[in-house]
Amino acid sequence: MFDKIKSDTASTMDKSIDSFQSVLSKIRAGRPNPSILDQIMVNYFDSNTPINQLANITVSDASTISLSVWDKNAVNAIEKALTESNLGVNPVVNGTSIHIKFPPLTQERRLDLNKIVKKEGENIKVTLRNIRRNANTAISNLEKDKKISKDFERDYIIEIQELTDKYIKTSETIVSKKIEEISEV
Numbered sequence: 702m703f704d705k706i707k708s709d710t711a712s713t714m715d716k717s718i719d720s721f722q723s724v725l726s727k728i729r730a731g732r733p734n735p736s737i738l739d740q741i742m743v744n745y746f747d748s749n750t751p752i753n754q755l756a757n758i759t760v761s762d763a764s765t766i767s768l769s770v771w772d773k774n775a776v777n778a779i780e781k782a783l784t785e786s787n788l789g790v791n792p793v794v795n796g797t798s799i800h801i802k803f804p805p806l807t808q809e810r811r812l813d814l815n816k817i818v819k820k821e822g823e824n825i826k827v828t829l830r831n832i833r834r835n836a837n838t839a840i841s842n843l844e845k846d847k848k849i850s851k852d853f854e855r856d857y858i859i860e861i862q863e864l865t866d867k868y869i870k871t872s873e874t875i876v877s878k879k880i881e882e883i884s885e886v
Contacts, residue, residue, distance in 0.1 A: 718868060735766060739752075743782040744781075
């Protein structure tokens with residue numbers, strides 16, 4: 702019974718960390734990352750289509766992302782979606798290629814991004830602690846139902862805490878790497 706609770710807890714924490722990394726990958730650091738375009742949807746033939754299904758996305762240099770659009774009819778729709786996005790970029794169209802130049806980050810913007818990363822770091826810790834609380838509740842219920850002893854309950858709760866500490870440490874490492882990446886010039 703406990704093994705199932707522990708494996709479910711670890712699995713849920715893994716998924717939370719993956720989601721957290723996905724959120725952070727969309728925050729632009731020094732170099733533009735193609736995943737920054739993941740949330741942009743293009744109105745392509747009256748349906749919202751992810752930009753990566755309409756073009757090949759590459760990083761051409763330290764401040765430019767290039768899109769090779771597969772269908773020339775989609776170029777204007779992609780350009781419009783990029784212009785209206787919250788990225789604050791001006792795409793340059795060249796035939797079926799679109800180049801997006803990202804301005805260098807100002808010190809003020811870097812500080813703002815660091816605050817966002819730290820806030821996301823706190824959010825993931827809260828999420829991990831909530832997962833821990835749910836596991837501890839399940840363990841306490843086993844003890845109440847007389848399926849395990851008080852001693853086992855205590856030992857299991859300690860194991861869940863160790864698991865939680867491990868994931869919180871992982872999240873802190875991810876946050877500090879991202880802040881380091883943002884601070885790079």
